[in-house]
Amino acid sequence: MRIVCIGGGPAGLYFALLMKALNPEHHIRVVERNRPYDTFGWGVVFSDATMENMRRWDAQTAADIEQAFNHWDDIEVIIQGRKMRTTGHGFVGIGRKRLLNILQARCEELGVELVFETDVDSDADYPDADLIVAADGVNSRIRVKYEAEFRPDMVMRPNRYIWLGTRKLYDAFTFDFRKTEHGWFQAHIYKFDDTTSTFIVETTEEVFRAHGLDKADQDQSIAFCEDLFAEVLDGARLETNARHLRGSAWLNFGRLICDRWSTFNGRSHVVLMGDAAHTAHFAIGSGTKLALEDAIELVNQFKILGDTADRIPAVLDAYEEVRRVDVARIQNAARNAMEWFEVVGERYCDTLEPEQFMYSLLTRSQRISHENLRLRDKEWLEGYERWFARRAGVEVADGSAPPPPMFTPFKLRGVTIPNRIVVSPMAVYSAEDGVPNDFHLVHLGARAMGGAGLVFGEMTCPSPDARITHGCLGLWNDRQAEAWRRVVDFVRQNSDARAGLQLGHAGRKGATQRPWEGGGDEPVEAGAWPLISASPIAYLPHSQTPRAMNREDMDRVKADFVRAARYGVEIGFDVLELHCAHGYLLASFLSPLTNLRTDEYGGSHENRARFPLEVFRAVREGWPQDKPVSVRISCHDWYPGGNTADDAVIFARLFKQAGADMIDCSSGQTLKGDKPVYGRLYQTPFSDRIRNEVGIPTVAVGAISEADHANSIIAAGRADLCAIARPHLADPSWTLHEAAKIGYGGLAWPKQYRTARGQYEANLARAAAGPK
16 A cells, blocks of 8 residues: 555554555655754653553564663642652653654654655645545645535634643653632643653733733743743753744644544545544643554554455444544543643632642543542542541541541531432322322331431422422322321431421423333323423423413412421421422523523523522521521523523522522433433543532532542542432442442441341452352
8 A cells, every 4th residue: 555644743653654564565754844853841740551552562662762761650630839759650651752753763764754854734735645644634635625624613712721741851741730810820741851841821811911012022922931940940941842833832722523534535535543533631731642542543443454445434434433532522622621630729728728729630531430539549548538538527636547438427417417329309200199108118218227328309389280290299288298207207217317308399391201111201191280490481382381480379389488498497407408409390591591581580690599599588587597408490491592501600699699599400400301411420521620610519429320420529529419310229338339349338237137137248258259
């Protein structure tokens, strides 16, 4: 085959040498616009997994790179006058120029044709090529030419950064956070050779402009950074190798995703590789890793499927299918880390104590979890767990084993929840006339005995017309209250759990069938009741259209909520939650998708929140002052024109001002056809933002399925409690079992079940040991 690689960066060079090594008969040319051994940038970071992959594919190149590597294990964080360090993180760095020199030399040795100082405008310059590899970077001209085929999605991120270097050597990957009169700057610093370290300075656009850096030239910007980071530089100077750039040396990162990575131009097949196809933020240092692994996988597919011209289409399809999964995983982690640094100043630097700030930084990508930190640096993590436990009021002696964060108590007003795990309100649709029965006693009682710190019943309705289905729980009469008291008394007498009452009104989503009767949200065939909502919008096209509420309706509904809350006080619930999420009645006022009103209850955020806040204030006034009230909101409608996280922050502030003690951060279910972006812990960022920007305790929900998830969330300050739903349906003793899985023995089992504990833990130990 005749192959042309446009771009002589890591992707193009490494693919060329691997492909030439696979079959020396291929004619491979690499065309680079820069001079030989010339490059922009300072150092790059590799992972151990990438190096192992490179050893398998070309041992000589890997050996040459490893000889030039600088290896370090430590991360050092400087914040608020504190300097903290942890070890076991295993980074390797190399100068970008040195890396390219090694790859260029290996290409020449294998017979790859290298062409320098040639600026390629079009793939049409190489009409005889069977395959053109567009490895020409994030500003790829080839990708732009075939934009309709590749369908790139480029988003310029808001932060500004400047990529510098210094002759000072650092023995740890160092993060330095500095506050100015206008806001925060952060430096990402790491050594990459025997004389030089990379020094990236980053800040927000607002802070960048407030300091006049948008008008500064390179020398002025460098002088500013030298002055700001003088302490960590300790007399060293900062340098740039980007003198060729015109204008400001401060850049914005572009996040790139392409729908397709290959096309056919009528003569040659064209494939994107490296930054031309996708970008990953420098916050986790994976751009070069992705480029090299792209090269490896493309060669691997030629090896598997055949390295002849007729096999190119199949190879490119397989290459993209395999790589897209791993690239998405890395990009998601990089996005999490990138977004952390974009908001670190306004969200974390001033609000988190230095110890928790460091934990949050270490776990920013969500690839590193609590137990992964234990593997890396057990001593540091146990020290942090000890600090966290003491902060939660647990006495832990120096040197003794601390409880994991999820098993520390949490206090709201006069109520202490014994641990951070919540049985989420989960509809089971098994009541008759709103009355809890033996099913609810067993269902909620089992989960309370299963170790959770707070147990909620499902959404409980304050009136018959507030129900979703005929099987929903209610609290509008004495009979229901007596049945509820039986459940709450059982929870209190047989566990340490606190009992939670969630009050909600179905609104436009009412009068539907139970899920197992005709599918979720389908209207009942008989026995429906009239529906009310913020506006007359049916939930399904064939659902009943609700009536827009008038003032009389609002007064009646508010009184119903107050009556139900008073019943809750008499029953003895510890925590009350007001349901303002998922498209139900109160949520229908908050979302612009379901609130089309033109009166004082529609339009602005304050107007849309007016009635939910009226209900909240009335309920709060009737609830004991020493007991907390939480509010569940949908933090994102996942639908065009709906509420987003920005709106959720505004509503959370309004509820906080009204006296809310906690925000339960869920999302979605406002309109049919919404498109949530699912994933592990996918709703936790909403909780994180509200907790640390609004300054109110939060509950994280959604795709939290193991102790490691909960410990990571709680320890990082992304939430104060974790609500577990489906895992608790599958396993009433989820909390006890997760404690056993992580080896925590401080959570008591019910005395009736203690004989089973040893057997359960022994089974776990046998499973961990593997087959004999």
